[in-house]
Amino acid sequence: MRQDCPECQRLWREYAAATTSHVGLESKLRLGDSTSMEALTHQVASAATVRENTRQAIQQHETDAHAGVADPAEIDG
Numbered sequence: 001m002r003q004d005c006p007e008c009q010r011l012w013r014e015y016a017a018a019t020t021s022h023v024g025l026e027s028k029l030r031l032g033d034s035t036s037m038e039a040l041t042h043q044v045a046s047a048a049t050v051r052e053n054t055r056q057a058i059q060q061h062e063t064d065a066h067a068g069v070a071d072p073a074e075i076d077g
């Protein structure tokens with residue numbers, strides 16, 4: 001990710017939020033403290049999908065906007 005790219009920062013914030021949500025739901029499921037395990041299982045699955053989609057969006061953006069170059073110094077030289 002590039003520190004100077006607002007889109008990178010937005011995507012990484014989204015990914016962080018999706019990860020927090022997914023991990024939180026998963027630990028709830030592990031604890032088994034919900035009366036509706038089936039609904040929770042669906043929520044975990046959809047949170048995992050959101051997380052995966054966000055991760056792919058980051059990779060796509062890296063390729064589209066930054067040509068997959070991690071270190072900008074390499075282009076400048």
Ligand SMILES: [Zn+2]
Binds near residue numbers: 006008061065066
């Ligand atoms: Zn970017």
